[in-house]
Structure formats: structure tokens, C-alpha cells
Amino acid sequence: MSRTRRSPVPDQACIEAQGQARAAAAEIGRPEWVGEHIGAQVEGDRVVTHLFACLDPAYPGWHYAVTVVRAARAKYVTVNESVLLPGAEALLAPEWLPWKERLRPGDLGVGDLLPSSADDERLMPGYSQAAEDETAEDGYDKQMVWELGLGRARVLSETGREAAAERWYTGTSGPDSPIANAAPAKCATCGFMTPLAGEFRQMFGVCANEYAPDDGRVVSLDHGCGAHSEAELPAGGPEPLTPVVDEMGYDNIVFDDTTELELVASGTPAESKQP
Numbered sequence: 132m133s134r135t136r137r138s139p140v141p142d143q144a145c146i147e148a149q150g151q152a153r154a155a156a157a158e159i160g161r162p163e164w165v166g167e168h169i170g171a172q173v174e175g176d177r178v179v180t181h182l183f184a185c186l187d188p189a190y191p192g193w194h195y196a197v198t199v200v201r202a203a204r205a206k207y208v209t210v211n212e213s214v215l216l217p218g219a220e221a222l223l224a225p226e227w228l229p230w231k232e233r234l235r236p237g238d239l240g241v242g243d244l245l246p247s248s249a250d251d252e253r254l255m256p257g258y259s260q261a262a263e264d265e266t267a268e269d270g271y272d273k274q275m276v277w278e279l280g281l282g283r284a285r286v287l288s289e290t291g292r293e294a295a296a297e298r299w300y301t302g303t304s305g306p307d308s309p310i311a312n313a314a315p316a317k318c319a320t321c322g323f324m325t326p327l328a329g330e331f332r333q334m335f336g337v338c339a340n341e342y343a344p345d346d347g348r349v350v351s352l353d354h355g356c357g358a359h360s361e362a363e364l365p366a367g368g369p370e371p372l373t374p375v376v377d378e379m380g381y382d383n384i385v386f387d388d389t390t391e392l393e394l395v396a397s398g399t400p401a402e403s404k405q406p
Contacts, residue, residue, distance in 0.1 A: 145179035146171055148199045148208040152181035155210045156195035160187060165195060177201040178211070185215060192221035253291030257283050292330060299335060299349050306353040310344065314355025315362045322360035324350065 149168055156165045166184030174180055183195040198211040217223055239245055247254060287295070299305065318324045323340035326332045327349070334352060338345040343358040 139173050139175045139178070141173045142177040142179060142201055144201050144208050145177060145199050148179075149181055151208060151210065152197035152199055153183060155197045155213045156183050159213050159215065160185070160195070169194060174198065177203070190215065190221070192218045194218055247285075253288055253294060254285040255288040257286045296331070296334060300351050304345050304348055304350040304354055306351055308354070310357075311353075311355045314357060314359060316355055316359045317352065318350050318354045318359075319352040320359075320361065321355075323358070324352075 149171075153165055153168070164185060164187040166186045169182040169184055172180045172182070178198065178200050180196050180198045183197070185193040185195055187193070193215055195213065196216045197213045199208050200211045201208045234245075301307070305311070318336060318338070321340075323338060323343065324336040325339050326336040335349050336352060338348055338350050340346055340358050340360075343356050345354070345356065
């Protein structure tokens, strides 16, 4: 037969020790911060936790929890623990994250150091990148000597290359940016685009146009902007038409004598002019 765990019996002395619990809560805060008695929780035999509302404006939604106990065959109740606990609507700090997960592009400033861990999956030893045709006949690895001679103990791994390619391609210098959609042509046909070396050459290059928004940055070959080397200004519009005068609604009068023109302009009849 399996033994069943019985529920603890509420201890009446511990239940009635609200005043003692309130005084213990005031010791960890202030008396005016200890609010109404919320309730009591039976933790075990002769162990009860009293809950009080917290009125501290810096801790909305929190409550004081004071645990009181009474020893077996003892007459008096003692305070075991006093803490401030968050409630369901309490304002809490965000969950802690390691610095590697909190770090964002642009966080590194002048004088800051960002060391790479030994197990960084984006990197691999430089000698592991050597191809079969770069192995010398006497047994040593020319690629390893070349990389270590330049101080490059580690180079990009396949994971690092894939991460960089996805970041560049889906960023503002990729094919889906608004400036690329409005460009007259792609970077692959631009004279200012300098292709990268290695496997990146198939998809990316560096813009070398000082007037382009991506000057000095990596761009995808299907990116583009208005500073394309082969961009042309749109053809000029048609010449404006000369105005057409409607001569059907009035008479075209030609004056031989300017004196008559002046009389018409002033509204004086010609026959009323005195000689």
C-alpha cells in the first residue's frame, strides 16, 4: 500500500499572529508601506505565511510575505522569514540574458573589446582551409604557413560565411531594399562595383562610388541605386506649344494713325476732337 500525503493542519496560534507578522513586515520596509492583510497560507504543520499588500510606490503589484512558525509543544509563535514577493501584476525586470545574446550591431564603441571565444562556430583554424592542390610535396601545408604568417590563426568557417551572406543579402544592401527596387540597373553591371574574393565573389561586391549611399559597403550583385555607372538622364519633354489666339469672337482692327488708337483707348469719339 502506498502512503498518501496528508494536508497540514492549520495552527490556530500561527493563524492569529497577524500583528506579529505585520510588525516583521514593517521592519523590512516602512510601517506606512504595509497594507491590508491579503490572506494566510498554510505551509506545513505549525507553519503559516501571512501576506500583506505593499503600498510602496516603487513596487506596484508586490506584497509582503511573512512566515511564522511554532515549535512542537511551544506556546509562542516566532517569525521565520520576511520577504517582498511579486504578484501577478508586479513590475519585474526583464529576464537575464548572457552578454552574447544582448549584444547588438553597433554596440561596440571606441576602446571596447569583443573577444571571440575559442569555440566560436563562425571561425575555424586557418590551416583547415587549405585545398588539396595547395599542399606541398615535402609535406607541409602552404596555406597554413600563409595564414599563420599573416597572423590569421583562424578564418571564417562555413557557418560564418553563411551567416554573413544571409545578413548582407537580407539587409539594406540587398535586392529587396526600396532603393534597389527603384534603381535603373543592378550592381552586377555597374562599373563602380568591385567583386569580393573567394566564395563571396559569386554574390557580393564593394561599392566604390563616393556619391552612392553604399560607398565602401558590401552590396549584393542584384542590389542597385541611382548612382549606377550606366544610368542616363530621362529624355527631355516636348517643346511648349505657342498659344493659339481665337480671332473668331472679335474683330481685328488695324489703325493706320496712332492718334485714332489713342482716342479709342481713352473712349473719346474721333469726331468730337477739336481741330
